[in-house]
Amino acid sequence: MGLCxxxxxxxxxxxxxxxxxxxxxxxxxxVMGGPGCGKGTQCKNMATKYGFCHVGLGQLLRQEAQxxxxxxxxxxxxxxxGLLVPTGVIxxxxxxxxxxxxxxxxxxxxxxxxxxxxxxxxxxIVGRAPNIVIVFDCSMETMVxxxxxxxxxERRADDCExxxxxxxETHYTMSEPVLTFYQQxxxxxxxxxxxxxxxxxAKCCSVIESLQ
Numbered sequence: 611m612g613l614c615x616x617x618x619x620x621x622x623x624x625x626x627x628x629x630x631x632x633x634x635x636x637x638x639x640x641v642m643g644g645p646g647c648g649k650g651t652q653c654k655n656m657a658t659k660y661g662f663c664h665v666g667l668g669q670l671l672r673q674e675a676q677x678x679x680x681x682x683x684x685x686x687x688x689x690x691x692g693l694l695v696p697t698g699v700i701x702x703x704x705x706x707x708x709x710x711x712x713x714x715x716x717x718x719x720x721x722x723x724x725x726x727x728x729x730x731x732x733x734x735i736v737g738r739a740p741n742i743v744i745v746f747d748c749s750m751e752t753m754v755x756x757x758x759x760x761x762x763x764e765r766r767a768d769d770c771e772x773x774x775x776x777x778x779e780t781h782y783t784m785s786e787p788v789l790t791f792y793q794q795x796x797x798x799x800x801x802x803x804x805x806x807x808x809x810x811x812a813k814c815c816s817v818i819e820s821l822q
Contacts, residue, residue, distance in 0.1 A: 639662075639744060644778050667703070
């Protein structure tokens with residue numbers, strides 16, 4: 611079902627009180643959607659416009675996978691199988707990245723959470739929920755074709771068709787409980803991601819400006 615069993619940590623590092631204080635005030639926006647839905651591009655645009663810190667989970671994982679460390683090699687093997695990297699690794703990467711930008715007005719956390727455990731673990735570690743969760747709705751075939759094109763341009767090993775389809779199956783299976791979790795908190799905002807990029811961006815901006 612897309613889960614991974616490994617010796618990598620399943621629980622994130624608890625933040626110290628002063629670290630939690632840093633993350634109390636900024637806007638925290640989760641941006642969810644399958645590979646190829648366009649969320650990374652739109653997050654970069656939003657970060658530029660609003661002066662937010664863009665925390666791209668996929669990019670963080672790929673950088674770690676390419677670094678050659680023992681942990682990086684394990685992450686690379688997991689990603690090539692289209693499986694989920696353990697929650698502890700994900701949470702440590704995200705919290706460390708956020709804490710490295712203590713003056714930021716807001717954080718766009720792109721590609722997170724990927725499963726319900728990550729959503730709950732974030733709130734336990736950071737001590738708060740996100741302000742809003744933006745979800746990019748896009749058909750599977752559109753995402754497959756976009757990710758294949760991206761893989762050819764960027765030469766990404768995890769963007770071969772078999773890995774993309776496995777990642778999408780994993781995404782759909784694991785994200786459904788997450789969406790229900792945030793829907794019950796009234797934090798979910800859906801955006802149709804098959805329109806023109808400028809229309810998608812305008813809708814994203816409307817969501818952010820409703821928070822300010």
